[in-house]
Amino acid sequence: MTFAAALQVLLAMSASVVAQESPPSASTIQMRDVTATSGIDFTTTSGSSPSTQILEVKGGGIALIDIENDGDFDLFFPNGATLTSPTVGPGARLYENLGGLHFRDVTLSSGIGFHRWGFGCAVGDTNGDGLDDIYIACAGSDRLLRNLGGGRFMDATDEAGLGGETAWGTSAAFADLDGDHDLDLYVTNYVECDPATPHPPAHFRGLEVINGPRGLVAQPDLLYENTGNGVFVDRSDASGIRSPQASYGLNVAILDLTQDGRPDIFVGNDSKSNFLLENLGGMRFREVGVRTGTATNIDGAEQATMGIAVGDVNQDGLADLLTTNFSDDTNTLHVAGKQGFFDDRTAQYGVGAPSRPLCGWGAALVDLDHDADEDLFIVNGHVYPQATRATMNSEYCQPPLVMQRDGARFVAVKDPTQSWLHTPTCDRSLVVADLDGDGDQDAVVSGLNQPIRVIENLHPAVHDWVIVALDDNTHPMNRDGIGSRISLTSNGKTQTRWLIGGGPFQSNAAPRAHFGLGGVGSGEGVPPDRRVAITVTWPDGEVSETQVAVGTMSTITRRSK
Numbered sequence: 128m129t130f131a132a133a134l135q136v137l138l139a140m141s142a143s144v145v146a147q148e149s150p151p152s153a154s155t156i157q158m159r160d161v162t163a164t165s166g167i168d169f170t171t172t173s174g175s176s177p178s179t180q181i182l183e184v185k186g187g188g189i190a191l192i193d194i195e196n197d198g199d200f201d202l203f204f205p206n207g208a209t210l211t212s213p214t215v216g217p218g219a220r221l222y223e224n225l226g227g228l229h230f231r232d233v234t235l236s237s238g239i240g241f242h243r244w245g246f247g248c249a250v251g252d253t254n255g256d257g258l259d260d261i262y263i264a265c266a267g268s269d270r271l272l273r274n275l276g277g278g279r280f281m282d283a284t285d286e287a288g289l290g291g292e293t294a295w296g297t298s299a300a301f302a303d304l305d306g307d308h309d310l311d312l313y314v315t316n317y318v319e320c321d322p323a324t325p326h327p328p329a330h331f332r333g334l335e336v337i338n339g340p341r342g343l344v345a346q347p348d349l350l351y352e353n354t355g356n357g358v359f360v361d362r363s364d365a366s367g368i369r370s371p372q373a374s375y376g377l378n379v380a381i382l383d384l385t386q387d388g389r390p391d392i393f394v395g396n397d398s399k400s401n402f403l404l405e406n407l408g409g410m411r412f413r414e415v416g417v418r419t420g421t422a423t424n425i426d427g428a429e430q431a432t433m434g435i436a437v438g439d440v441n442q443d444g445l446a447d448l449l450t451t452n453f454s455d456d457t458n459t460l461h462v463a464g465k466q467g468f469f470d471d472r473t474a475q476y477g478v479g480a481p482s483r484p485l486c487g488w489g490a491a492l493v494d495l496d497h498d499a500d501e502d503l504f505i506v507n508g509h510v511y512p513q514a515t516r517a518t519m520n521s522e523y524c525q526p527p528l529v530m531q532r533d534g535a536r537f538v539a540v541k542d543p544t545q546s547w548l549h550t551p552t553c554d555r556s557l558v559v560a561d562l563d564g565d566g567d568q569d570a571v572v573s574g575l576n577q578p579i580r581v582i583e584n585l586h587p588a589v590h591d592w593v594i595v596a597l598d599d600n601t602h603p604m605n606r607d608g609i610g611s612r613i614s615l616t617s618n619g620k621t622q623t624r625w626l627i628g629g630g631p632f633q634s635n636a637a638p639r640a641h642f643g644l645g646g647v648g649s650g651e652g653v654p655p656d657r658r659v660a661i662t663v664t665w666p667d668g669e670v671s672e673t674q675v676a677v678g679t680m681s682t683i684t685r686r687s688k
Contacts, residue, residue: 154540155496156531157585158570160547165581166230169220173207176576177512180210181339182244182266182320184510185297185377186488186555186575188633190248192259194237194278198680199224200560200637202571204579205245205263213266213322218242223278228563228583238279241270247378247633251301251310253287254357255604262289264296264314264633266322273357288359294346295320300635302381302390302609302628303666305410308602309353310609313368313392313628315376316346332519336511340375340397347373348394352410353604362410368392371414374399380435381628382446382610385415385467388668390610390628393421395432395450405467415467421448424459425471431456434557434632438492438501439623440476444614446625449478451487451505451632454514454521458482458490458505477536478503484521485528486510489557489632493568495584496531497591497643499622503530503537506554506572524551527572552577558630560637566592566678568641590678595640595661597626598684607638608685610666615642617659644677 174183190203201224208216219241222230247264254260258274260283268290273283284290294316301310318340320326326338350368351359363369375397384391389406396402400422404412416422423429434451441447445463452458457479461469473479485507492501507525514523526549530537542548556573563569567584574580593615597608607626614623624640644659658674663683665671675681 153544154531154542155498156502156529156540156542158495158545158547158582159585160580161228161583162578162581165228166225166232167202167222167579167581169204169232170578171204171206171573171576172209172217173575174209178337178510178575180320180322180325181318181337181343182210182213182295182322184337184575185246185633187245187573188248188298188556189558189571189573190250190261190635191558191560191637192250192261194221194223194259194274195276196257199226199564200562202230203248203261204573205241205248207246208242208244210322210325213244215242216244219245219263224562226564228569228581233278236278238281239272240282241272243267243270246296247298247315248635249299249301249312249628250635251609252604252606253301253310253353255309257603257606262299262301262312264299266295266320267293269296269299269314287357289351291361292349294349296349297376298378298629298633300379300381300629303605304350304381304390304392304406305352306389306408306667307355308667309355309604311353311410312349312351312359313379313381314349314351315379315394316348317375317377317397318343318345331511334511334513334518336513345373345375345399348376355604366410367412368404371402374402377433378435378632379629380437380448382437382625383612384421384446384448384463385419386445386465387467390666393435393448395435397433398429398431400429401432401450419467420469420471421461424457424473430459433488434490434505435629436490436492436503436631437625437627437636440492440501442500442620442622444621444623449490449492449503451482451490454484454486454509454519456483458487475535477538478530481528481530481539484516485525486521487528488555489572489634491557491559491631493559494641494643495529495568495586497567497586497645498532499620499643499645500532502532503528504557504559504570505529506557506574508553508555508575522551524553526551527554547580547582552580556632556634558634558637560639561594561641561680564680566590566594566680590657591644593642593644593659593661593675593677594680595642595663595675596638596680596682597663598682599665601685605666608663608665609638612664613640614662615659616662617644639680
């Protein structure tokens, strides 16, 4: 052995000893699983375990909805069914938020009798009555649950002109796509799949596995225009969204990505190129994913996109996209540039390598430790029950991946004191929001035939945060201001958030903007007046400027001029 080789061996041994003697330190991101005391004791249904058909592996979404307009988020779970009884499952569940991360099951009193195989959820006030409704993307006819007030809902699918399609809907999103101040609807559809006629198995790495999506018939997506009274008309063909060949749609996020002031539609497709449907005005769209760099990764490879997170990783005021993908691939970070073009900066920001052995689903860019930059929260789990490190370089059950922003990169949190971070599960959906009113962002996770989990953020109770909600009195059918851009400026530093249609995966993003303030929001460095500047760019381009107090959830109301 040469001297150089021997030196390399000694250095490696030394590094190993140091690593053993110096375990990972505690992170500034501190969270804990509080499911046991939350009042949520619900186990999801999505087929049987182990899964044998592709219909069973996607799990179900989560809806954040304020059912009684009391200012906090309640939780809705559409739930699924089984191959032997695909249209009559155990039923959806609705939980009322009682405060302090305690919830109460109010499904029975709500009148919700949804028992179909549900997947994605969208939340919005479809008829302008001041109450948020729920749209459920299903295997078969989708459903609209109209909020009647008092915690009561009714199935209003038929009267709203919906439910005529019988495709397998996976995700959905409400947004004002034609600029008339009401909420239109986009639905992603997946593959043709009849539970009565199972697909034969496929083969992957020498093993017999679940078939799909490649080789199965893709189903085209749907676009509905709201006619202004909560009644929808199918504009899928006329709008141009079906100009690209039908793909395997799994997720959708709606916001202005081409920097022209109109909301665009980003669709995450499974094993195919993603779509970026540019809004041309007048409910017309064209596909620009390839031209803008969002269709594939930097190598031009089509990926199996599941989760979508929207944030501003370089704080230039432009919306960046993080997509989660299949194992033996990496998650992808598309960073926005001028004129709506995107660069794949996955390697530069360090988000690729830690994700390679994982199969990623729900994702969020969110400031978990209030240091004035966004961290990354991803839930994971394989689709093949046969998956092991030996057979597929990836386990079937996988832990979540939380990545803390550290300078110019994201670094995986490996804090040994947080057991929930190291517990393998088979997760699918994720939502983040301040569920207990203390200003930090908590999480709810839904998995595949497993209990719902509630994760509490343990950030210290100091006033180093701001949460902004919108109230558009002038346009009650989009009162929450979906499609708005919200910026906070303090001590010369600006952060930007977007209220998007769609969400992390099969779920809706909270219609509120959360900002951590680091040292400028509390303690040392507090501005003398303890206020920060907020700029809201509403969906129609009008701008509102105001100041809000730090450590508060502030509602900015838009009034007629």
